Amino acid sequence: MSDYNQKNSSLSSALDIFSYNFLYIFLAISILVFIFWPVVEVIIESFYFDESFSLEMYRNLFQRNFNLVTNSLFVAVLTTTLTIIFSTFVAIYTSFAGAKLKRFIFLVLLMTMVSPPFVSALAYIRLFGRRGFMTYGLFGVTLNTYGWQGIVAMQTLSNISLSALIIIGVISGIDKSYIMAAKDLGADTKEIVFKIIIPLAKPGIIVVALLSFVRSLADFGTPIIIGGGYRVLATQIYLNVIAYFNLPRAAAMSVLILIPAMFAFFVYRYYMENLKFSSSGFSVSDRFQNIFKLSGAVKYLITVFSCFFLTAILLQYFTILFTAVTTYSGGNLIFTLDHLRALDSTIMASFYRSIRYSLIAASAGSFIGLLLSYYIERSNLPGIKSIDLISTLPYIIPGTFFGIGYILAFRDYPLRLTGTAAIVLLNYIYRQMPLVIKTGSAVLQNVSQDLERAAKDLGAGRLTVIKDIVFPSLKPAFLVSFVNTFAVTMTSIGAVIFLIYPGGKVATVEMFDAIENGNYGLGAVMASMILLFTLIVSLTFVIFIMPDKKITESDKFKFIRGIFK
Amino acid sequence: MIGGFLQPDDGEIIIENNNITNIDSSERPTATVFQSYALFPHMNVMENVTYGLKVKKLSQQDKLKKGKKMLEMVGLSHYKDKKIGQLSGGEQQRVALARALIMNPKVLLLDEPLSNLDARLRIQMRKEVKDIQSELGITTLYVTHDQEEAMGLSDRVVVMNQGEIKQIGSPETIYNKPENEFIANFIGRINKLSNGKDKFYIRPEYIKVIDADSDVNYEGEVVQKQYRGAFITYFIDHNDTLIQADILKREDKSWNIGEKVKFDFYEDQIIHLQD
Known part of the structure; x- marks a missing residue:
């Protein structure tokens, strides 16, 4: 190896390490901003009473x-x-x-x-x-x-x-x-x-x-x-x-x-x-x-x-x-299509918005989460343990808590997101982070680390290893996470009910409103639509897109066992 | 460590006068065949073999040319488009070897490469690995727990125990002139005997079993007899120490369990060790 070559290669090696670390820092910051900060904001807010720090709220409670x-x-x-x-x-x-x-x-x-x-x-x-x-x-x-x-x-x-x-x-x-x-x-x-x-x-x-x-x-x-x-x-x-x-x-x-x-x-x-x-x-x-x-x-x-x-x-x-297709008329139960007709353009717009959000959240969430799972499983970069712990938080904190956290954290400078679609999407994405990471980790634990070592041994840099080796290995995890996140985003309500802006409702919120207003027929129609659509998409995915023999039955069912609302 | 997957606590790794201790594994002039082979399951045989060249950004033509040559060498030309999962253990082993060799490494690292194969295939592959290695003349570091493999393949053997080097030498030296008790006991089988105050070691094949009425000093009773094919191993109880003696079947005499015998040694094969 000539001197020149050596210098050249160590430069590219340094660049490789830099990008690898930069990617990690980027992911870590996103976890801190979109999971940790909102949680902290809720806790701080709970101690405010008449604009000052106090335990009054709790005493009161x-x-x-x-x-x-x-x-x-x-x-x-x-x-x-x-x-x-x-x-x-x-x-x-x-x-x-x-x-x-x-x-x-x-x-x-x-x-x-x-x-x-x-x-x-x-x-x-x-x-x-x-x-x-x-x-x-x-x-x-x-x-x-x-x-x-x-x-x-x-x-x-x-x-x-x-x-x-x-x-x-x-x-x-x-x-x-x-x-x-x-x-x-x-x-x-x-x-x-x-x-x-x-x-x-x-x-x-x-x-x-x-x-x-x-x-x-x-x-x-x-x-x-x-x-x-x-x-x-x-x-x-x-x-x-x-x-x-x-x-x-x-x-x-x-x-x-x-x-x-x-x-x-x-x-x-x-x-x-x-x-x-x-x-x-x-x-x-x-x-x-x-x-x-x-x-x-x-x-x-x-x-x-x-x-x-x-x-x-x-x-x-x-x-x-049954509720979706019946109504009481003069004390008698009769079949009707009135509820279906009640699906006006606003409600349909919400339904399509849900689908759009779910697709975006599923792709972005799976991508970010799986990258993170790789860092968590394979690297020992500083802070990775804490990032792992924090990214698991949304698994257990109630949806409403997470929603309030988002209201508080993103209502003002430096990140003012209130009333945007972004805040809803980010909430969807980071709410599913624990599940995606867990799916990725489970797959990576079954993939020998020797594969990555072998690629490195053959001269591949860190990012090349991620592209050539890690991503292909994570393909089953991506499919599972995608269906998972899609299904949860289509059907959940907990956090987003606080975050949606007027005119930006999603299907589950429309459904909730309908039921709350006593419009059970419409609620039932919405429920059936959401249910059938999500079920069909999930099953299609499981049956047609995952026919890969390497994906076992249990992988296919992992996504159902993991769905949390 | 030599491949760059572990950081040494101490010391330096030098290949051809270049200190590579702090160089990333992707930049080292080493190539590894992993115990698990670590073949990329989502690539076919040719893609696996030429992966290192792809990372080096070689042209498609050069890649395929070199890849073909390498597959020919390991005798797998007709498998180039197969998926890894379709290959047998021995074939995967050869792909892994080809993938490492194509990098033209200064040092080839083989980490228990044959341990996942069955006994028959292992012996066959052992020969092939040795053939390829001597043909290319690549310095090769071969890690194994199989003593026969270590003895059969190596020019120089390093025996380690709990992270410490116990002896370095040719297979013959290691076997015939062990430097310490650990090596003597670890490599092959050995008998420990004492002659009054003097302790010494002798390999089973250098023990002669003789009728009880002859006049040598060592006596005992046959307690077990194991048929080994080319020879028979007698287990002889000598003053509560179990002595193993390998006796070629050609020798006309044989002994039965329970029989009193005497035994002697080939004097020049006695091993003395300092404590």
Whole structure:
């Protein structure tokens, strides 16, 4: 190697290292600005009262609104308990079901994962409300079914799908020989379920419990629609922002929810790190069925719970579709297309806007998140551990909290974004960051680092390695993240409801408004549209764009198990 | 470390009088064949082999010419358009070797390259690697846990234990003249005996087993007998020490388990070690 060459190559090498580090700094700053800063802003805001620092907000909360806190906790504890029981049984039932039944349950679970929020609440009103098909239609009674019972029931119903999918993932990761060994030693179904499967699935169950608890605390939609006079923290946060414009108060309430959420987050992180999902995927568990069949009393118990859940879910969707095409006319239920006709150009514009936003958020979010996952998995640059931790925050902080954070952080100089489409998009993108990063990390952990070393060894610079080796390796992760983010963006509402500008509504917000105004028919039409569209896009993606044999069944289903609203 | 994937705590790495200690692996004149082969799964055989040339921005023509030549050398010309996943372990191994050799490295690094192959293929590949290496005359660093492989391939063997070099020498020297107890025990099989105060070592193939009535000093009882093909290994209990003796089958005499025997050595093969 001549002297000249050596100098030349070390210059290009220096440039390569510089660009590599620059890219990292850029990503790290974006995480700090769009995740960390909004969170900090909410906490700071909560201490402001009459323009000065004070604990007044909190004193006020605890003294005058103590019942808000207890109501929230009461609902959350009940919801969590019921979710654990149902989702564990549904997961066991599914894991040991025959191939056909299993596929059917997966489709049902998938459908609920891509459902817009409040679908359960809407169905509940239509079934048990003042003019409910069940209460009024069938028995001719008008009951006051609004209250905590409905909230708990509907939150549980919407939590079960995700929870069951997580536990199914854990169960399929259990070494089958444990079950065979137990059988060999003479254990019956009861023993195997309660002494082998449930204890081994415990990390998954704990994760499920924490998620349900936090999701219940943060859910404002269900209580507003079917809570009647029953008030919880989440609804008051929503009202404080939308109706009373009392941001400090909303911030203080959000921080109150954040405390248990943060606690749950760290426990969750601890368990998730030690939790191994089956890499061999669900297809393997078909063989599961051959080594073990449920029987006896336990079988009936599990089957009853699972069938109850499946019936409720199917009833819910049936109700939505039914509501979309019926109306009361002179006390009689008649079929109508009025609700479909009510879809005016404004609503359709919102629907198209949702699609546009979802496509942009899915591409940009996947790209940024996967790059970050590469740095997190493979580099030991300074601060990478903190960036990793911060980027996981949106996973657990409630959507409303994140939304308020965006209002506060971007209302003024230096980044004034209020009332733009950018703030909505950024919120969508960074809200999904944890999921994208996790997907990327999971794929990278299965790709030998030797590939990157080999490319470097053959003379490729850092950026060339990313382009030539890392991106192709991450292709399955990109597809999964893309569908994931697309589906969540199409169906979520939590944060954006505070961020949209007049005339810039998205489909879920239109739907929420319709339901809140008592226009259930239109709400049901919107729900069906969002649901069908997202379901079709997701399934198309899974079936046609991911036929790559390297993408296992479990990868395909990863996106459903990961969808958080 | 030599490939540039790990930072040394201390010391320098010098190749042809150039200190490469602080040079990035992409700039080093080394090429590595990884234990896992690390072939790029999204590229075909030719793309894999010529990847290094692509990064060097060689023209398409030059790339293909060199790539073809290299694939010919490892005997895989007809596989150039195949996907990596369609190749067998031995074929992947050859692609990995071709990909490293095409860079014309000053030092070729082979990290347990044959450990993922089955025993038969390993012996075949061992020969091929050796042939190619001697044909090209490239300095090669070959990491292996397989002693036979190390002995068979090397001009010079470095034996390391827990990060410390224990002995450097030709395979013959290492085997016949171990410098310390670790090497003696680690390389091949060996018997440790004592002659009163004097301790010494002897390889199993240099032990002679003799009838119990002859007049040599060492005696014992056959406790196990293992048929090894070309020879039989006798395990002889000698004062509670188990002695292994490899006796060629050609020798007309054989002994049974439980039989009392005496044994002797080829005196010139006795190894003495300082403590």
